[in-house]
Amino acid sequence: NAGVTQTPKFQVLKTGQSMTLQCAQDMNHEYMSWYRQDPGMGLRLIHYSVGAGITDQGEVPNGYNVSRSTTEDFPLRLLSAAPSQTSVYFCASSSGIREKLFFGSGTQLSVL
Amino acid sequence: GESVGLHLPTLSVQEGDNSIINCAYSNSASDYFIWYKQESGKGPQFIIDIRSNMDKRQGQRVTVLLNKTVKHLSLQIAATQPGDSAVYFCAERRMDSSYKLIFGSGTRLLVRP
Numbered sequence: 515n516a517g518v519t520q521t522p523k524f525q526v527l528k529t530g531q532s533m534t535l536q537c538a539q540d541m542n543h544e545y546m547s548w549y550r551q552d553p554g555m556g557l558r559l560i561h562y563s564v565g566a567g568i569t570d571q572g573e574v575p576n577g578y579n580v581s582r583s584t585t586e587d588f589p590l591r592l593l594s595a596a597p598s599q600t601s602v603y604f605c606a607s608s609s610g611i612r613e614k615l616f617f618g619s620g621t622q623l624s625v626l
Numbered sequence: 627g628e629s630v631g632l633h634l635p636t637l638s639v640q641e642g643d644n645s646i647i648n649c650a651y652s653n654s655a656s657d658y659f660i661w662y663k664q665e666s667g668k669g670p671q672f673i674i675d676i677r678s679n680m681d682k683r684q685g686q687r688v689t690v691l692l693n694k695t696v697k698h699l700s701l702q703i704a705a706t707q708p709g710d711s712a713v714y715f716c717a718e719r720r721m722d723s724s725y726k727l728i729f730g731s732g733t734r735l736l737v738r739p
Contacts, residue, residue, distance in 0.1 A: 518669075549729075556715060556729030557670070572726065604669050612719065614660055615727065617669035 516540050520605050520618035527595040527625045535590040535621050537605030545608045546588040547572070547615070548580065550601040557604065563588055564611055595625045638736040645703040647733050649716035652697060658719040660727070661690060661701045665712045673701070673714075703735075711737045 521536045539546065547562035549572075559572030563582040577599060579591040588607075592599060602622050606615040639645045651659070657678040662670035676683045676690045676699075683690050689702040699716050713732045720728060 554731060556717075556731045558729075559726055562726070606669075612658065614672050614675055615670075616672070617662075619669045620667075 518605055518607055518616055518618035520603075520621050522621060523619070524622050525624070527592075527623065529595060529597060529625060531595050532591070532593050533595065535592075535603055535605075535623075537588045537590065537618060538586050539588075539605075539607040539616075540586065541607060541609070541616065542585060543607035543609050543616075544585065545611050545613070546582065547606050548578070548588070548590045549604045549606065550574065550599075551604060551620075552601050560590065560603075592623075597625045599623065600625045635731075636734045636736065638738060639706050640738050641706060641708060643706055645701075645706045645710070645735060647701045647703075647714050647716075647735065649699040649701075649730055650697060651699060651716075651718045653718065653720050654694075654697065655721045656718040657721050659690070659692060659699050660717050660719075661688075662715045662717065662729075663710075663712045664715065664732070670715060706735075706737050708737050708739060711735055 518539045544565045548560040549557040551557050558574050560578050561580040563569045566582050566585050569580050569582055602620050604620050605618045608615045660675040661673040663673050664670045674685045674688050674690045676692050687704045691700045713734050715729050715732045717727045717729045
């Protein structure tokens, strides 16, 4: 039972580069979301999706894009990486927007 | 800004003792609260949750207490074990924020052998 799978686990980018963080879940969850975690701060919501074809912004959406073409996948795209995007990124899913979240193991991103 | 916070950033307890981790929230519209445990290098792991129509909920060795009068949430861990060492986050779901979870900054629990 894989749960929520994130790839890659680690990534180093140069300023201005683009990349996509992958997230997949095998629990048939409708709700998926992306958080970033910075030292001394709680998890902050970047984007979320309540179902395939539907996405919405969270607290800190600037610099990130998402899409939800399938129920299983919810990739996060950085169009032009900035040092301020250095963080640990977590993908999470739940059976509904009011249900508990299951988290992936995270992607540690460094932007130089 | 954030309204979910923790009183103690680090809590050190003796193995076998009980641990209490506290959390304050300011939004009376929140209807759901949840505790997560995060071990180093891993994603947050669900521990226990409670809805606003309850005051107390118990799990295996853990109890969550909700005091809506003073907007306070606590996590009690009985007979703390070395494997309990981690960062613990509380989160609230606000009915006025599209049901998004708002996380606190976390408390680190250290268990002394």
